[in-house]
Amino acid sequence: MPSILIIDDEKAIRKTLTEILGYEGYKIDEASDGEEGLRKFKEKPYDIVLCDIKMPRLDGIEFLERAKEINPETPIIIISGHGNIETAVEAVRKGAYDYISKPPDLNRMLITLRNAMDKTTLVAEAKVLKRKVSKTQEIIGESSPIRKIKDTINKIAPTEARVLITGENGVGKELVARWIHEKSYRSAHSLVEVNCAAIPGELIESELFGHEKGSFTSAVKQRIGKFEQASGGTLFLDEIGDMSLSSQAKVLRALQEGKITRVGADRDINVDVRVIAATNKDLLKEVENKNFRLDLYHRLGVIILHVPSLNDRISDVPLLTDHFLQDIAEQYGQPKKNIDKRAIDLLQKYKWTGNIRELRNVVERLVILSGKTISAEDVENYVMPKK
Numbered sequence: 001m002p003s004i005l006i007i008d009d010e011k012a013i014r015k016t017l018t019e020i021l022g023y024e025g026y027k028i029d030e031a032s033d034g035e036e037g038l039r040k041f042k043e044k045p046y047d048i049v050l051c052d053i054k055m056p057r058l059d060g061i062e063f064l065e066r067a068k069e070i071n072p073e074t075p076i077i078i079i080s081g082h083g084n085i086e087t088a089v090e091a092v093r094k095g096a097y098d099y100i101s102k103p104p105d106l107n108r109m110l111i112t113l114r115n116a117m118d119k120t121t122l123v124a125e126a127k128v129l130k131r132k133v134s135k136t137q138e139i140i141g142e143s144s145p146i147r148k149i150k151d152t153i154n155k156i157a158p159t160e161a162r163v164l165i166t167g168e169n170g171v172g173k174e175l176v177a178r179w180i181h182e183k184s185y186r187s188a189h190s191l192v193e194v195n196c197a198a199i200p201g202e203l204i205e206s207e208l209f210g211h212e213k214g215s216f217t218s219a220v221k222q223r224i225g226k227f228e229q230a231s232g233g234t235l236f237l238d239e240i241g242d243m244s245l246s247s248q249a250k251v252l253r254a255l256q257e258g259k260i261t262r263v264g265a266d267r268d269i270n271v272d273v274r275v276i277a278a279t280n281k282d283l284l285k286e287v288e289n290k291n292f293r294l295d296l297y298h299r300l301g302v303i304i305l306h307v308p309s310l311n312d313r314i315s316d317v318p319l320l321t322d323h324f325l326q327d328i329a330e331q332y333g334q335p336k337k338n339i340d341k342r343a344i345d346l347l348q349k350y351k352w353t354g355n356i357r358e359l360r361n362v363v364e365r366l367v368i369l370s371g372k373t374i375s376a377e378d379v380e381n382y383v384m385p386k387k
Contacts, residue, residue, distance in 0.1 A: 001025060001026065002117055003026070003046050003047050004021055004026045004028055004048045004049070004113070005028075005030075005037060005041060005049045006018060006030050007030075007033070007049065007050065007055070007063065008050075008051075008052040009032055009054075009055045009056060013102070014030045018030060021113075034057060034059055037051065037063055042335070045333065047074070047120050048074070048075050048077065048120070049076045050077050050100075051076055051077070051078055052080075053079070053081075060078055060080075060091065061090070061091055063076075064095065064096055068094075068095050074120075075097035077100060077112060077113070078096045078098070078100070079099070079100050079102060080102065085101065097119070098115075137175060138323075139172070139179060140316065140319050140320050142315075142316065146308075146316060149305065152303075153176065153179050153180055156180065157180045158185060162255070162301070162302045163276045163277070163303045163304075164276075164278070164279070164297075164300045164301040164302075164303070164305070165276065165278040165305050166279060166304065167306055167308070168355055170357035171307040171309055171355045172307055172355075173238070173278040173280075174238060176307055177234075181234040181274075181276070189232040189233030190229065190230060190233040191233060192233065192236065194237050194238065195238045195239055196238060196240055196242050197239035198239075201247070205247055207225065208227055208247065209254075209261060209262055209263060210227075210260075211225075211262050211263035212263070212264035212265045216263070216264070219263075225260065227273055228260070228269060228271060231271045231272050233273070233274070234275075235275050236278070237251075237278070238277075239278065240278065241279040241292060242281075245291070245293065249293070252293065252295060255296075256299070258270055275300065277300045310352040310356055315348075317347050317348045317359070318348075320356065322339075324364070325337055328363060328367050337366075338373040339366075340376065342375070342376035343366075343374050343375055346376055346379040346384065347359075362382075365382055365383070366378055366379065366383070369381075
């Protein structure tokens, strides 16, 4: 249900608008002056604000200016008396969505509200699309391990060296791979990702190298594999430690010769691919256990880049938390929540078994369940394990 904040010092106006708009399906909050309205605006997000101009303590123009600093995308519609039209026009120049004269014309007001809601919806959709097509997210952190990783990325990205990224689940290995590609000479071409752990062993070769029509029972048409799709760009083999030995042999050949053969085909295809691999396993132990080829390990690991766990870079928790608070606020279309220092201290003492991914989930949980400011008590209630 769309929510509207009505700010007007005339009780009769507030009552009339509340009854009319409530009947139209809007959820209404009221404020008797600009100061009360601003307090409510800070406490929770609204889809639209209807605001009078002449009010005690804080007038409509002052409210508009301060509200735009808190959440510039919320449509604010000015309600003005006939003697205030010039002021209302000035308010529109300062960012108000529109103005409505008193006494308000019901049909015009409903159309204006509907248009404002459409704008709010379009802004939210545009944010989602922007996130989907935006450039790679920044690597957040100023700790010594993270500065070392950023420095290493800057050194190795412009080269053609293959990179093996190691680290626990959730530390950001994919993000590191994306930045290596983003800063490389291949960035104009695609970064193609393959999660080797998510593809059944019998299908991994078709996924990587493609297949010809009729090469096996379900091969109803030709398929282009990931190596071909990534030609000219970068191929990211995530969880390479879960790849079968037979597939490892074919990947090794592709790296050695720059050629692949589709399943069911009898001719080679040249590919120009830079391979970046990642794993949460100790590949040398996997070699000892005969689960991974030593020659492939050496082919992949020209550069070995270890991404530290969050517990090894705990000083980055405040920066990461602030980043996630901003990201989640944009995702939900609401003002960014504050978090007090004691809450941050508790998060820094927590053992992060899920690393950055777990921290992001925890911050989202706190945003949803906490009040205006995330407190230490919120962290104790919603994050810390009960003894």
